[in-house]
Amino acid sequence: MSVVGEKEKTNVNKKVSFIYLSQEDCIKAGGLDMNGTLQAIQKSFELHGKNEVIQPTKPVIRWGGPETEETRGRIMTMPSFLGGDLDVAGMKWIPSMPDNPKKLGQPRASGIIILTDPNNGFPLAIMDGTIVSAMRTGAATGVAAKYLANPDSRTVGIIGAGVQSRTQLMAISSAFKNQIEQIKVFDLNSEKTLNFGKEMTIELGINVVGVNSAEEAIRDSDIVVTATMSAFPYVKGEWLKEGVFHSEISFWDTDPKESAHYDRVVVDDFGQVKHHGVDVSYRAVRDGYLKEEDITDLGQIVIGKAQGRKSPSQKILFNPIGMSIHDVSEAYRVYKNAKENGIGQELNLWEKPHWL
Numbered sequence: 001m002s003v004v005g006e007k008e009k010t011n012v013n014k015k016v017s018f019i020y021l022s023q024e025d026c027i028k029a030g031g032l033d034m035n036g037t038l039q040a041i042q043k044s045f046e047l048h049g050k051n052e053v054i055q056p057t058k059p060v061i062r063w064g065g066p067e068t069e070e071t072r073g074r075i076m077t078m079p080s081f082l083g084g085d086l087d088v089a090g091m092k093w094i095p096s097m098p099d100n101p102k103k104l105g106q107p108r109a110s111g112i113i114i115l116t117d118p119n120n121g122f123p124l125a126i127m128d129g130t131i132v133s134a135m136r137t138g139a140a141t142g143v144a145a146k147y148l149a150n151p152d153s154r155t156v157g158i159i160g161a162g163v164q165s166r167t168q169l170m171a172i173s174s175a176f177k178n179q180i181e182q183i184k185v186f187d188l189n190s191e192k193t194l195n196f197g198k199e200m201t202i203e204l205g206i207n208v209v210g211v212n213s214a215e216e217a218i219r220d221s222d223i224v225v226t227a228t229m230s231a232f233p234y235v236k237g238e239w240l241k242e243g244v245f246h247s248e249i250s251f252w253d254t255d256p257k258e259s260a261h262y263d264r265v266v267v268d269d270f271g272q273v274k275h276h277g278v279d280v281s282y283r284a285v286r287d288g289y290l291k292e293e294d295i296t297d298l299g300q301i302v303i304g305k306a307q308g309r310k311s312p313s314q315k316i317l318f319n320p321i322g323m324s325i326h327d328v329s330e331a332y333r334v335y336k337n338a339k340e341n342g343i344g345q346e347l348n349l350w351e352k353p354h355w356l
């Protein structure tokens with residue numbers, strides 16, 4: 001065989017391509033199917049519990065101390081690999097720009113996700129990560145609520161009427177099918193409170209009413225969600241109903257000293273929480289209100305290694321930092337649907353490699 005022939009052979013079928021999925025493509029591929037998202041997130045919690053994931057701590061670009069994330073913004077880089085029968089790697093790049101809604105009429109967060117085949121390192125997809133990110137954040141609360149909220153929960157109080165609050169409610173109502181009777185919402189922006197109430201009432205088929213204060217939303221609620229851009233604490237432990245499940249997905253809403261009001265604190269990954277150094281569960285440990293060994297990672301509960309709710313009266317705080325494995329697991333679900341249904345645009349990384 002000639003040397004030239006060998007070279008030609010190596011350049012045959014060397015194309016590497018991937019699919020590009022815009023936000024509209026992700027939606028067409030089932031990106032808003034909360035039941036599917038709940039399954040993807042349940043699976044990634046299981047793999048996390050079994051230690052079948054690789055998830056380095058996330059680098060954060062910010063233009064000052066942690067508190068400036070709520071004012072100036074940040075950019076997070078979140079890589080991970082999921083093993084088991086998923087076998088996929090990926091990364092989310094997600095800027096958060098707090099002024100975007102007011103200044104530009106655009107969402108605070110805009111994400112891009114890369115999915116990679118871990119066996120050859122080639123890209124599978126580059127896709128909008130904004131829908132995936134919001135859906136997986138809602139689903140993390142939904143999965144946690146299944147294990148940690150009282151099973152007969154009927155009322156929800158939610159603080160914040162932004163993007164995340166939508167998926168938080170989608171997930172809770174999916175996880176507690178036909179059971180949630182009333183949802184109270186409070187946002188500092190009264191117009192947003194009103195519009196959110198109207199839109200979510202139609203979307204969920206549950207009465208979502210705007211109220212005039214965080215206290216009103218939280219008191220008497222079986223499930224509480226705090227999902228705001230607040231830069232100051234306002235939640236008072238004394239407002240919490242006996243047996244409450246509180247998911248705090250944002251960072252400054254609850255003061256560490258209020259952690260004394262909870263019987264149990266559960267996170268998604270305390271290593272990640274500690275590294276970010278912002279969430280209330282971390283600051284409560286740092287300030288001596290909680291012991292690190294008393295905080296449980298949800299994956300341990302999901303795989304049955306740790307107990308979930310121990311009694312109907314327990315007040316439980318869930319404080320997820322948000323894990324890359326959730327983004328990758330959910331993005332992979334959407335990607336597989338897109339491939340199956342011919343959605344998205346095929347793009348070449350290369351037709352043939354320039355160097356070998």
Ligand SMILES: NC(=O)c1ccc[n+]([C@@H]2O[C@H](COP(=O)([O-])OP(=O)(O)OC[C@H]3O[C@@H](n4cnc5c(N)ncnc54)[C@H](O)[C@@H]3O)[C@@H](O)[C@H]2O)c1
Pocket residue numbers: 096101108109133137159160161162163164165186187188189192214227228229230231234248249250251320321322323
């Ligand atoms: N833990 C996670 O996995 C995770 C994932 C995504 C987003 N987040 C966090 O969730 C939060 C909400 O994100 P979003 O995309 O919905 O933002 P958004 O800008 O769409 O909405 C935030 C809302 O909070 C309201 N708000 C601010 N301060 C308030 C207060 N003191 N009381 C009541 N309402 C108040 C604002 O008016 C706004 O409507 C952010 O802090 C974000 O970083 C966490």
